[in-house]
Amino acid sequence: AQRVTQPEKLLSVFKGAPVELKCNYSYSGSPELFWYVQYSRQRLQLLLRHISRESIKGFTADLNKGETSFHLKKPFAQEEDSAMYYCALASGGSYIPTFGRGTSLIVHP
Amino acid sequence: GAGVSQSPSNKVTEKGKDVELRCDPISGHTALYWYRQSLGQGLEFLIYFQGNSAPDKSGLPSDRFSAERTGGSVSTLTIQRTQQEDSAVYLCASSRSGAANTQYFGPGTRLTVL
Numbered sequence: 001a002q003r004v005t006q007p008e009k010l011l012s013v014f015k016g017a018p019v020e021l022k023c024n025y026s027y028s029g030s031p032e033l034f035w036y037v038q039y040s041r042q043r044l045q046l047l048l049r050h051i052s053r054e055s056i057k058g059f060t061a062d063l064n065k066g067e068t069s070f071h072l073k074k075p076f077a078q079e080e081d082s083a084m085y086y087c088a089l090a091s092g093g094s095y096i097p098t099f100g101r102g103t104s105l106i107v108h109p
Numbered sequence: 110g111a112g113v114s115q116s117p118s119n120k121v122t123e124k125g126k127d128v129e130l131r132c133d134p135i136s137g138h139t140a141l142y143w144y145r146q147s148l149g150q151g152l153e154f155l156i157y158f159q160g161n162s163a164p165d166k167s168g169l170p171s172d173r174f175s176a177e178r179t180g181g182s183v184s185t186l187t188i189q190r191t192q193q194e195d196s197a198v199y200l201c202a203s204s205r206s207g208a209a210n211t212q213y214f215g216p217g218t219r220l221t222v223l
Contacts, residue, residue, distance in 0.1 A: 094208060095140065095165065
């Protein structure tokens with residue numbers, strides 16, 4: 001069975017500090033991994049996916065198959081990054097993506 | 110273009126009443142998903158449609174929950190005899206096909222059962 005773990009429910013940092021939101025997964029095949037973000041009073045939306053290897057709003061995430069991780073990083077957090085972040089896994093064998101429980105990021109001024 | 114829409118945005122009902130939640134996916138998206146989002150619980154998968162078929166209903170919490178999709182487009186989620194524990198935000202998402210594609214979410218319906 002596939003599983004996504006986001007170990008931190010809440011992450012609190014100050015503006016300008018580096019931030020890393022952790023995501024670990026369990027899946028034996030080749031996963032598709034995503035980060036979704038939900039800003040206050042907005043709908044859940046895609047932030048980035050690993051196959052595109054993009055940097056969105058300064059965030060990057062690298063798939064580490066050895067550690068089965070897909071941590072989301074940003075070198076200098078901004079107040080507008082405060083949001084709920086969900087890591088998600090999709091596999092070729094299932095039409096149902098698996099979401100982590102989410103991490104609430106709060107960036108203090 | 111238009112994104113995923115859901116109605117109503119808010120629904121307050123009394124315990125024991127039935128409610129219907131509606132989702133309009135992005136045109137051309139064959140896959141449609143319903144999730145429930147509760148505080149501290151993340152996203153709970155409810156049901157998945159591919160076209161009008163629901164190959165996976167494994168997430169529906171009880172037989173009080175049902176869903177249908179017609180014309181490969183609009184979907185309704187029905188909760189019968191609502192209970193207080195049904196209070197949550199119900200999210201709908203659509204994608205071109207299957208989980209490996211980006212999911213586009215609606216704004217959600219906030220259900221409050223008194």
